[in-house]
Amino acid sequence: MSNIFARATSINHDFIRRLIKPGDRAVDATVGNGHDTLFLANLVGNAGKVYGFDIQKKAIEKIKILLSEHNLANRVSLILDGHENIEKHVQHSVKAIMFNLGYLPGGEHGIITREETTIIALKKSLSLLTSDGVLSVVVYSGHQGGEREKQAVEVFFKAIPKSEFHVVKIHHLNRLESSPCIILAQRNN
Ligand SMILES: C[S@@+](CC[C@H](N)C(=O)[O-])C[C@H]1O[C@@H](n2cnc3c(N)ncnc32)[C@H](O)[C@@H]1O
Numbered sequence: 001m002s003n004i005f006a007r008a009t010s011i012n013h014d015f016i017r018r019l020i021k022p023g024d025r026a027v028d029a030t031v032g033n034g035h036d037t038l039f040l041a042n043l044v045g046n047a048g049k050v051y052g053f054d055i056q057k058k059a060i061e062k063i064k065i066l067l068s069e070h071n072l073a074n075r076v077s078l079i080l081d082g083h084e085n086i087e088k089h090v091q092h093s094v095k096a097i098m099f100n101l102g103y104l105p106g107g108e109h110g111i112i113t114r115e116e117t118t119i120i121a122l123k124k125s126l127s128l129l130t131s132d133g134v135l136s137v138v139v140y141s142g143h144q145g146g147e148r149e150k151q152a153v154e155v156f157f158k159a160i161p162k163s164e165f166h167v168v169k170i171h172h173l174n175r176l177e178s179s180p181c182i183i184l185a186q187r188n189n
Helices: 008-019 035-044 057-069 083-089 115-128 146-158
Strands: 025-028 049-054 076-080 094-100 129-139 165-171 181-187
Touching: 008 035, 008 094, 008 129, 008 181, 025 035, 035 049, 035 057, 035 094, 049 057, 049 083, 057 076, 083 115, 094 115, 115 129, 115 146, 129 146, 146 165, 146 181
Parallel strands: 025 049, 025 094, 049 076, 094 129
Antiparallel strands: 129 181, 165 181
């Protein structure tokens, strides 16, 4: 495999791929164009389950079609609701929860994830993870409001006790400060 560090999203996928086994449950907290939902649906197998959240009907409709085309619709529950309400829809513990913050590429740039709801959702997500479960967040700060959200997300993760979670941040050092970074937290079992 070449260029393994080129894209934040693919670095993130490499970590999640190592963790998820057939039969696991996972959450895509920001479906968007559906790349992460599709990725997770392939990993969990027929016995597993993926929950996909987005507040945009357009995103949910798009992934519905994509999943049917890949014959994966039976593995995914799509939820047209904010991830800040995650506990209303996900009652079991899950192996991984993925967030990809910011706006939908190719969509309405005014519809973005917001600091207030993101932090509520991250807090709730931690409590839903299995004993070795991972929470992953790809953070963008180049758009309006993005820097504020990034700072809030970092404050949130820095405050998690190390006895409970291992938390790492991955960032391209030779790119702009506003280039996407990844934050991963794994429960310390
Ligand atoms: C950067 S995009 C996600 C990209 C996606 N992972 C992909 O593979 O294309 C962010 C998405 O989060 C959604 N979003 C914004 N606020 C949300 C919320 N409170 N709950 C769930 N989704 C939200 C937006 O509608 C948008 O589709």
